[in-house]
Amino acid sequence: MDSQKKIANGAKPWIEQSEKPFIRISNLTKKFGDFTAVDRVCLDIYREELFCLLGGSGCGKSTLLRMLAGFETPSDGHIEIDGQDMANVPAFARPTNMMFQSYALFPHMSVEKNVAYGLLRDGVSKSEAAEQVADMLKLVQLSDFAKRRPDQLSGGQRQRVALARSLIKRPKLLLLDEPLGALDKKLREETQFELINIQESLGVTFIVVTHDQEEAMTLSTRIGVMDQGEIVQVGEPHEIYEFPLSIFIADFIGSVNIFMGRVSDDATNYVRIHCREADCDIHVSHGVSCTQNQKLWFAIRPEKLTITRENPRGKYNVVKGIVDEIAYRGNLSIFRIKLASGKMLRVTKSNRSRRDEDAISWDDNVYISWDDTAGIVLVQ
């Protein structure tokens, strides 16, 4: 169909509303006794998306995934996949496949047999299945390991077998539960890009569950942030990062500095916030719907702050402080600055030059400044 690789080429059906959602989750709820694990979740996911469910442990993301797979029965709500209601459809009859966190490879079967298993259950002939298995193993670069058993493979190889096994049936929806959690950092980065490539070339819709927000931002077309069983924000990665809807989300994704203050001047194209912590006024150059003297928060990312020795001489958006800690990360340095009010700020600066004679050091007096548009106002 023409919609193949649409998203890969930059289409955004969730904005354009050009097609019907492929997966429709409405009011999905799951209770275990008194405890509500998933609370009235509504999500629309489009074909070929790589959608990430992001949240801390216990937020309900794994339960949501298991309900999609058919391993948990919802207490309330509906799941529709490609127009078909999944109520009463058992796990083995669903057009979904899952890649388990522990990989769940059958230890008593070879790699080949593991990957072929799903096809054989569909009634595919043995010879036909063998062909498809060979193709898939080539795709994940494991052709030489076909006859080996899972306990003879490394962690990364096992992960690829699990992926091959779950993709070979070309499911309508692939569910991945913390797929990269068991891999070390370097391998994880490589695998992330491989995963995206495979997803784009096969055109399968992915839903990935993860607690790693960097991973979520690298992989996804859109992220759904979950907290305590609810979806608190859905959007593209940069949307979530730069325009979080709440302090929780701002703090969960990456690091952030939050100032608390009161509206001192509310106009149509700017807002001024009086902030005692910062000992200055914050000027935000866009209108915010609020009232005079309302309590607000101002969130700004560490990389959006500029740290200088000299006073940048601005009326707003400048604070003074003392360098408390420096963490040198090679490509960037992270500064912890203590303001006069005692508040701590986190500032990152990329190390542009190889040697900096005038480098800022501990206990220096510095000025932190930022642009009018660099931060975001939050009301919750």
Next chain:
Amino acid sequence: MSFSANKATFGTLIKRTLVKRIRFRGRSLVIGIPLWWLIVFFLIPFVVVAKISFSEAIIARPPYSSLLEWKEGGFLLLKLHFSNYLYLLEDSLYISAYWSSIKVAFFSTLIALLVAYPMAYYIARSTERRRNILLMLIILPFWTSFLLRVYAWIGILKTHGIINNILMSLGITSEPLVMMQTNFAVYVGIVYTYLPFMILPLYTNLVKLDNSLLEASADLGANPLTTFFKITLPLSVPGIIAGSMLVFIPVVGEFVIPALLGGPDTLMIGKVLWDEFFSNRDWPVASAVAIVMLVLLVIPVMLLRNAQNASRAAST
């Protein structure tokens, strides 16, 4: 177009309902087979025993009276004979037998515990390789015939048996010691046969004991003996209870060991039940004896269940 769509959805609806029915049937079958087997061949027998314990012994086949009788007027009369239970209470034989069974079971459990604990401790603290060999050595006798092993003690304990022969030939005693057909022999036989049942639960518990707890205790100044009594012993209580119940409960009703090694004054309720049934042919009384035994064992069984649940919770 809409007609074929309806036909398709109707077809899938039928298929899905059938599949659901079959899956439900399959599930019920899988549950039902073991469940009903046990209900018929384990639970109902106890009901039958209870029923017969309320009937009278008569000369007939089967040798007990029916509980229900049709009377004129067309109603059923339920005749419950409590005489069997009263008989148990009146005749001191039975009460003595119950009491003596519990006593024997209690003391043999205690002795078994004292013998088994050091062994279980040693095995639990050994290296893995040695542990496997020792465990195998513990389990090996269990796989050989229990009857034959008890029989072996006859040869060892009897008047011209091995022990007496050795003692007399070494000149330690001039006359043979009477060990067979005594309570002593019964205790030896019971401890001997049930030792593995005491060792294994103790071992399972002790092997899970975190070594760093003992190290912490030593680090805080406790000598080995104190560490044992204050740390190891209290933590091994679930194992002690499990092992004790695994010995105590079956020993109360034990028959073979008192029959082979015990004497005429060895009163154990298992033997009494056997004699009541095979020698006296008094089925109702035998049934009453069994029911009372069951009632007596309810509390120890609940103790065992609690101990098992506790150890399961502790290991998660």
Next chain:
Amino acid sequence: MKKSSWFVATATVLGFAFLYIPILSLIIFSFNKSRLVTVWAGFSTQWYGKLFADPQILGAAWISLKIAFISASLAVVLGTLAALVLVRFRRFHGKNLLGAMIIAPLVMPDVIIGLSLLLLFVAMEAMFGWPAGRGLTTIIIAHTTFCMAYVAVVVQSRLVDMDESLEEAALDLGAKPARVFFDVTLPLISPALVSGWLLSFTLSLDDLVIASFTSGPGASTLPMVIFSKVRLGVSPDINALATIIIVMVAIGVLLAATWMKPKRV
């Protein structure tokens, strides 16, 4: 503390001696020339000859083997089903009942199990005409019933240890629940099934009390024959029988140990 005190070590050695001296005495005196079992009169294998010429013992042995084989096999099927259902099925009517019934035989005195089953068989015969008299069938039913409890315990512990996500993965790939059991669960719990079978076989072969209650004319099991002989006193052909059994078991256990070792590496 890896070192155990000398007290514990000594106690352990004594304990093992206690366990094995009777077994050794059985073996030694099976080769005794004299009929007086415990007085050594010289080496002889005559009792082995006598043993194999005794039709009563050989007949009983054959019956016991048959019963043990059938009971063990039935017990494995029933016990595995019970274990599966108790561990994997979340809720169903009768779960508590099944759970209680499956562990009760483990601790119940044999006399009670034997008596209750016999009374059941008698009552059933009176009501339905089946089982017609006691014999092999009734013994097999009785043995299966208490052996399945042991199988269930063994299989249950293996099922609990097994990674449930393997079964979920198979379901996810399109295998129906029955398929999942045969493709994934069964292969992975097979060691437990084997040890359950062996355990049941041994227990059945060894049982005296329950067989005595539930047996009938012409169906004397080996333990029943041994018991009646042994009540009358010590008998050296029984020693010979004991030795044969001990040696077979020892070989079996050693084989099992070596067969299992490579898998661990």
